[in-house]
Amino acid sequence: MDTLDDMLSMLLDGAVEVLDISPDLHDSAVERYEEVGTWLAENGRPGWRIYPQGSFILGTVVRPSTPTGEYDIDLVCQLPLHPDSTTQERLKQRVGDQLTAYRQWKKDQGHTDGPDSLEPRRRCWTLEYPGFHLDVLPAIPDEKHPPTGIRLTDKELREWQRGNPRGYAAWFHKRSELSRKVLDKRHANVADVPTWQTRSPLQRVVQILKWHCMIMFADDTDNRPPSILITTLAGRAYTGEEDLFTAVRSVLDNMTSFIEKDGDEWWVPNPAHEKENFTDKWNEYPERREAFFAWFNEINATVNELAGMKGKGLDAVFERLTKSFDHAPVLRSFEKYADRMGAAPNQRMGNTGLLSPYATGPRKRDHTFYGQHSAARD
Structure with a gap:
């Protein structure tokens, strides 16, 4: 049986895999x-x-x-x-x-x-x-x-x-x-x-963080935290976890500790060029700093809530994921997960964190939204 962390790892990995080119x-x-x-x-x-x-x-x-x-x-x-x-x-x-x-x-x-x-x-x-x-x-x-x-x-x-x-x-x-x-x-x-035939856990973590950030700032690209900043903080915070959901939680627990402040100046150095600062605009445009922490707080809350969903049905996990991530990739991943589990219609996460057959799985929706991206139909 899969633990909650196992299931969330597979669901997130399957969803972000849909977003691969x-x-x-x-x-x-x-x-x-x-x-x-x-x-x-x-x-x-x-x-x-x-x-x-x-x-x-x-x-x-x-x-x-x-x-x-x-x-x-x-x-x-x-x-x-x-x-x-x-x-x-x-x-x-x-x-x-x-x-x-x-x-x-x-x-x-x-x-x-x-x-x-x-x-x-x-x-x-x-x-x-x-x-x-x-x-x-x-x-x-x-x-x-x-x-x-x-x-x-x-x-x-x-x-x-x-x-x-x-x-x-x-x-x-x-x-x-x-x-x-x-x-x-x-x-x-x-x-x-x-x-890349396979993605490392860190590569997948970065993809998940970037995905969430793109969704959150779809209508405000000027203030969207830059990918290089997210990638750098995730790379510094990653400590070798193999399980994807565990890696995401660990990175989020530690990534803000690598944001430095010298006097009034915020600083995240390029690890390959110490004089390049990936937060050099934060003092000039404080709204960009605020946007980063708003994004971080949002995804951190999402991940913590998912981590506490032992005993909840797959439908509840599905609904929570689709509040923060694109519906189509999440649904595709749930369908793939259900196939892996032998298409069992009733699954619940028990209090032990193991998957067991008690509650209904995610409700399927019409697939008309796949038309938004050709890759979703592949």
Whole structure:
């Protein structure tokens, strides 16, 4: 028999699995990344390096919660330049010129799989494709943080911004207790996007936290806590739990202890670049700090309430989950769980925490909401 923690782990894992990018769309996004990266590496000057960053390389991608939401895959286009030899504006334009040439080449060749548009953003260039977009971040090496630190462009700031996406990915993978080798199969300067056949508990924890956050701030994206902040705090708080629900509870119990305050300044350092602060906007925009703690308090209360549902029926667990998470993925996970249990119609969590046949399971609803996202129908 399953304990309550076992059941909640399987239900949460099954629900967030529905939100994973579909294999076909993943393959399409990776193919576009590799083609764009190869174009930049081959047509830029020698030494241009292309590599992924963000949720694709971390293995924490979550399907956007809005019907029109898109996945995004981020790549860094690093040029071998010294900051004294260029400006942020010139660097961004050089990369933009190559992307414009790439898009025109696709049209001239009569290819129908090229980007629908190319748009400049605050720090990057965005190539739009059906179902996802590709963000290309121009960068140069940060000579003060070798070997993987970079300087970034930002049209709203005069100073070069700094980061270390490769160092961050290495830190996160170590925290996940993963050991995966990224093989270079194509252009020597285009690093592959790793394919995650299974997710580690930490990767799943981050997906669950990001999922909840996206839902809570669906109508207030300006104040939504950034994924990198949630991922960093979760990575620091994770202590190796194998059971997913136990890992979620442990992370929530500890993650705010890694938020520092020096005088009036809030500080969550990038573990791969100590001078980059992931809460640097909190003093300037206190509503963003308030939004983070409002989100944290909400998901913490949800998880604590779920942890206290021994003796409650599956229908009660189902209803509680759907108060905080998307209905469709939760229902899909419950259906899968019921199949695993032999489609037993009557299940209750006993006072011991073990699953036993006494109460009715979740009531099924019409499946018309699956039409919101094609991936839900896969």
